[in-house]
Amino acid sequence: MATGAIDEASNMKVILKHYVSGSPQETDMHLTAGTIKLKASAGSNAVVVKNLFLSCDPYMIFKMMKLERHYSDPYTPGSPITGYGVAKVLDSAHPDFKKDDLVWGLTGWEEYSLITETNHMFKIRHTDVPLSFYAGILGMPGMTAYIGFYELCSPQKGEYVFVSAACGAVGQLVGQFAKLQGCYVVGSAGSNEKVDLLKNKFGFDEAFNYKEEPDFTATLKRLFPEGIDIYFDNVGGKMLDAVLLNLRVRARIAVCGMISQYNLEQPEGVHNLTSIVMKQARMQGYLVFEYYHLYPKYLEMILPKIREEKVVYVEDIADGLENAPAALVGLFSGRNIGKQVVAVNCL
Numbered sequence: 001m002a003t004g005a006i007d008e009a010s011n012m013k014v015i016l017k018h019y020v021s022g023s024p025q026e027t028d029m030h031l032t033a034g035t036i037k038l039k040a041s042a043g044s045n046a047v048v049v050k051n052l053f054l055s056c057d058p059y060m061i062f063k064m065m066k067l068e069r070h071y072s073d074p075y076t077p078g079s080p081i082t083g084y085g086v087a088k089v090l091d092s093a094h095p096d097f098k099k100d101d102l103v104w105g106l107t108g109w110e111e112y113s114l115i116t117e118t119n120h121m122f123k124i125r126h127t128d129v130p131l132s133f134y135a136g137i138l139g140m141p142g143m144t145a146y147i148g149f150y151e152l153c154s155p156q157k158g159e160y161v162f163v164s165a166a167c168g169a170v171g172q173l174v175g176q177f178a179k180l181q182g183c184y185v186v187g188s189a190g191s192n193e194k195v196d197l198l199k200n201k202f203g204f205d206e207a208f209n210y211k212e213e214p215d216f217t218a219t220l221k222r223l224f225p226e227g228i229d230i231y232f233d234n235v236g237g238k239m240l241d242a243v244l245l246n247l248r249v250r251a252r253i254a255v256c257g258m259i260s261q262y263n264l265e266q267p268e269g270v271h272n273l274t275s276i277v278m279k280q281a282r283m284q285g286y287l288v289f290e291y292y293h294l295y296p297k298y299l300e301m302i303l304p305k306i307r308e309e310k311v312v313y314v315e316d317i318a319d320g321l322e323n324a325p326a327a328l329v330g331l332f333s334g335r336n337i338g339k340q341v342v343a344v345n346c347l
């Protein structure tokens with residue numbers, strides 16, 4: 001909303017109050033009103049955007065903590081938090097972006113942002129699909145599923161695939177990619193409603209509620225009598241240990257994330273790593289932004305599948321910045337059903 005001065009707008013922001021240890025809480029953040037100049041200084045290479053959708057992502061917990069060794073800097077208490085989002089350019093001093101362009105990439109958790117680092121900003125060229133998809137299937141989480149499954153695991157028809165946190169932003173896609181590849185796929189999730197979605201919406205062959213399974217090793221043995229060829233790990237911890245005991249020869253594990261460990265003061269140990277030797281298995285971690293050069297290739301693959309409804313995508317959209325802190329912390333209790341997004345502004 002424009003204020004008295006020309007080119008200035010009022011700007012609600014989500015501020016980190018203090019560094020967090022353990023599970024993040026809504027009260028670790030607060031909303032505050034400010035103002036922003038809607039002009040990018042000439043020669044600055046900056047862009048000013050109106051944020052449309054913000055993406056809630058598990059990695060943001062690391063930036064809320066004061067960690068010594070991490071791949072990106074922590075947030076600054078007292079400043080707006082940042083994350084992936086979908087936005088419209090209002091003004092640009094950058095040669096690659098112009099007014100009214102739609103973009104996805106790193107932005108601020110506020111109504112409007114001045115973006116000075118445009119390395120991870122992509123122009124949106126296809127608008128026949130929902131714009132919010134660029135916070136999920138057509139953005140960072142989509143690329144994460146694609147890279148982890150295809151580039152790291154080289155799936156073959158008929159292989160046995162297991163996906164944890166399978167109903168989330170990344171997991172729901174990995175399961176569908178596995179089915180498109182002709183694999184048998186099982187997913188785990190934290191509620192019966194999610195299990196139902198996995199089997200009846202995303203087409204997983206089997207799914208289970210890990211909160212109701214007392215012995216993961218036995219559950220996996222029952223669902224994979226022949227063993228697991230590919231494990232797409234989103235959770236780490238006890239589930240990873242159980243997978244290690246159920247591997248097939250030359251299995252591949254894509255270590256995408258370990259959300260079960262993120263807010264533990266003392267991470268659980270992994271006990272069954274000897275299986276990696278015995279099964280001649282490969283376990284590989286990755287960071288999606290190292291693969292962004294493959295984004296055009298991914299778009300070429302995924303856009304027709306969305307248009308032809310060969311891949312579906314479930315989003316959980318919270319309405320308004322005031323609901324953003326609850327949406328973000330909800331990731332760590334499994335409150336989200338599908339990709340958690342926050343709708344901030346209309347186009």
Ligand SMILES: NC(=O)c1ccc[n+]([C@@H]2O[C@H](COP(=O)([O-])OP(=O)(O)OC[C@H]3O[C@@H](n4cnc5c(N)ncnc54)[C@H](OP(=O)(O)O)[C@@H]3O)[C@@H](O)[C@H]2O)c1
Nearest residue numbers: 058144168169170189190234256257258259260287288334
């Ligand atoms: N490597 C990369 O570059 C990269 C990029 C993006 C994401 N990731 C990782 O990918 C994973 C999935 O991310 P996402 O964006 O798709 O999130 P998401 O699955 O949409 O949301 C997180 C889900 O994790 C599950 N969860 C939370 N606490 C858990 C626990 N203690 N044990 C087991 N499950 C738990 C919850 O589902 P339930 O109800 O099923 O418990 C929750 O809904 C995360 O580990 C994330 O860090 C990695």
